[in-house]
Amino acid sequence: MRSTVTIHRDYTISVIDPRLYGSFIEHMGRAVYTGIYEPDHPTADEDGMRQDVADLVRELDVPVVRYPGGNFVSAYNWEDGIGPKEDRPVRLDLAWHTSESNQVGIHEFSKWCDSVGTEMMLAINLGTRGLNEARNFLEYVNHPGGSEWSDLRRKNGREAPWNVKLWCLGNEMDGPWQTGHKTAHEYGRLAYETAKAMRSFDKSLELVVCGSSSATMPTYPEWEATVLDHTYEEVDYISLHMYLDNYEKDTAGYLAKSLTLDRYIETVAGIITYIKAKKRSKKDVYISFDEWNVWYHSKKRDEATLAGEKGWPFAPPLLEDDYNFEDVLQVGCILNTFINRADVVKIACLAQLVNVIAPIMTEPGGAAWRQTIFYPYYFASRFGRGTALKLAVDCPTYHVDNIGEVPMLDVSAVHNEKDGYIALFAVNRSSTETIDLDVVLQGYMPGSVIDDQVISHPDINITNTASKPDNVRPEAAADATISDGRLTAALAPLSYRFIRVKL
């Protein structure tokens, strides 16, 4: 099956904001406790942070990590996580029906972020709390000193402010499951007043207002229009979330679902444009897709904990999806969608980073390993920095009810000007046909292929485990070739491919 991609040096989508490859750590399940933090673990440093996990996070080169939730943040008191550890309260977390020890808070998390080389993206509680607690938290985090909250931070051991730029105004406030759920009008007003107060402290903050929790919410897309109508002038991003699944056990239908993500982005981009025009505004608002992933493998297993049948456990396994090979293809398609929409999606967070629907898994006291989805995220984060290129793609399609015509080839390309290469990320959605890929590189002087990696496996259900961590991993593919300004490669059925061409 022949597929042609035409790239022209002058046809670009946008410079990619590196934060497109962000991630997320929530105080839930084993993301924090026995995930990033486990003082008794053989690899723990003096702060109790697992270095085997930190090494894997460094490998991913994660630019930003959203924290501390998620649903958790909507009933969180940030003050519970500061001061001497022995004085910190145990709280019941209503979102996940668990107990929170507060042994990790903003100080411990920020230190961990520094050590793995990432920035914090902090979420404030607009569920059970409001403007006053938000402004206090902001003062604690960002003010140099000489005020009550900033001096308390200094007393607690952190002299310099963290200067966190990126703040989320609550989490999924459209969701009836959210503690302190609100209507679009209630939330829009609260988010506006909170944003205004936060900006009175510092005009340069980047603020993210909640959009929909998914494109299937009954309030979508009216929610976005109402919330932006209230907040447009005071916010920089609207947050979207989406998780994909394959309950139907239908690979073709599953892999088509990234098209629904693309339509979701397109619709919200349209709403942003509409509100901008309505307000006669000069400023732009972009999308922060700050929760995305595949999430379904673990849902049944979690029912008892979430129903409270296990009491209020500390850090129980929750949302521990064991990702399979099929999910590599889906995550590859999702990342391609973000790259191809880099003009409107500036921030995106793979939810989450460790143990909870995550690319990194751990055993308490034991191993840490890369899940299958680690790899497409790794390639995009490491090599997808630069300018997203506009691609003219000519390839066969297949039909999926309720979605329409689905291209067999899913692809994105990035020009990294700094290091002088083009990176191509491709998924062959066909389960039977090889794609004979022909990429025309107009206006470039392509040199040689410097990376050609493939991920494929005969068993779509295979996973990586503690004892078999390398069941699914990238392998060198040797057939990508440059000749006469064209890149050619054979993409095996149901495969992920990463190719890098030196310019």
Ligand code: AHR
């Ligand atoms: O990432 C898991 C959960 O999914 C988050 O807590 C919530 O925001 C979303 O519903």
